[in-house]
Amino acid sequence: MAAVWVIVGIVVILLVIFIVIYNRLVGWRNQVKNAWAQIDVQLKRRYDLIPNLMETVKGYMKHERETMEAVTKARNLAQQAASAGAGERGKAEGELSSALARLLAVVENYPDLKANQNFLALQEELTSTENKISFSRQYYNDSVLKYNNQIQMFPSNMVAGMTGFKAGEFFEVTAEEERKAPKVSFT
């Protein structure tokens, strides 16, 4: 009789542990989802800012057609990739980032534009949006790392395996070498 109770006790304890781990995994996963939504908000904000920027810049930058077109094109490509996975999307967004960086770098050659209040305000918004993108990415990747660790480590990996938790995908903005490229190219 005692043996039966011991077995029942063990089963109950295991069940409780299972539930606790499962709930914690759900918590991590929600955090990852939430962090991804944050990135999404900022990327969309950038899509919205670019037409305004183009409108402001147009009158001043007559000789920068290519640079401007590159930004518009990169923006449209990025917007199309919006529904893709983290890996592909990161690539498109990386392109957009570097196109924008090139555009903002040539602004140096247009003192009139640099004095335009409207442009300055837009530039602040863009700079900050870039920062927010990288901060939300940082937070997202940290969350993914934490979540993936939980999925792969014992004993939570057993619970994750049984209930079908999948590892999260990191969001890397590629084109890192272009972001490091120094300021102005006098072309």
Add this chain to the structure above:
Amino acid sequence: MWEQIRSNQTRSMVLVIGMGLLLLLIGYLLGIIFFDNAIGGLVIAFIVWWVMSLLAYFQGDSILLGLARARKISHDDHPRLYNIVEEMKIASGLERVPDIYIIDDPAPNAFAVGRNPDKAAVAITTGLLQKLNRDELQGVIGHEIAHIKNRDVLLMAIASVMLGTIVILAWYASRFMLFGGMGRSRSSSSSGGGGGGAQIIVLVAAIALMILAPIMAQLIYFAISRKREYMADASSALYTRYPEGLASALEKIAASTSQLKSANQATAPMYIMNPFRKEKRPASNLTSTHPPISERVRILRSMGGASFADYERVYQQVHGVGKGVIPASALALSHPTSLRAAEAGAAPQEPDKTERVRETSNLMWQLGNYKTITCDCGTKLRVPPGFKEPAVRCPHCGRTNPV
């Protein structure tokens, strides 16, 4: 990993409990001396503490911000500041952007308030806005957001309420004992006969405690506060991935000679920098609310990475092995994080010091409901809110401008 910090505040909790015990001890002795009944004293101590806690919990933020004469701003008032706060909110994973307040004071300083992250606010002086560039401001805001995220604000509020209660009780008790309260205890000791010796011992202990308790409570309070400062620095480095920003901001703040007008001893630990520090004081002693600046800067500068593990390693180099500052549970989840490059591709044309000063003073005029009229000669005229005349004459060129 960051919310783990909250769960491991053991040492801070021990200190708070120590303060609570001190409070109880005062109540106990008060009861014995004034009512011959320990329970009565305990009840009084408890009621005073409870009332003050409720007040601090529900009104603390507005009292603090009101004392500092802080004014709330929105995105359009100062887009850069607002954006930086939002950036740090995202980096820390907070749910809501804290309210942002400006204090019109040339002394550079900042603090955070709010009993929980949903009701939090950060306050920044105009001096800080003028002196710091974007990266530095980001470091400071990261530090303040870390205080909110790590729930330091609540912890410090609890500790400061206890400190306040102890000070008040001890103050009144010592006055009563010196001027009049003694009669009762003397008569009771004479009627008690043999209990006289014990009475005197209790009395002496009580007097000693009334003198010592506020000092002890203050020291405990400072100990809690110092530890939280290191934690907030480490978190700021982690959020920004750029400890140099905070390091150079701290240096600039420390180099400033002006003292904050609106701070007092109770609110001092709230600020990023102790507003009452004296120059060249060896500050790492028991009586300082903040760790010495040079040390904070040195740790930040030699981190090499941005993770908690990096901060902990350097901290131990400075303070000796085994004396950590980051809770083990937060360290366990720490992973190598590299620093951000000094400036990414497109460096924005950042406003320089002069522009920042102008920007900030414009903001303060605007917050004071002054109207700005630009005269044709380029002079900016500030019209006070109660101005009744239909036109104003430019003192520079003599033209009349309609209001």
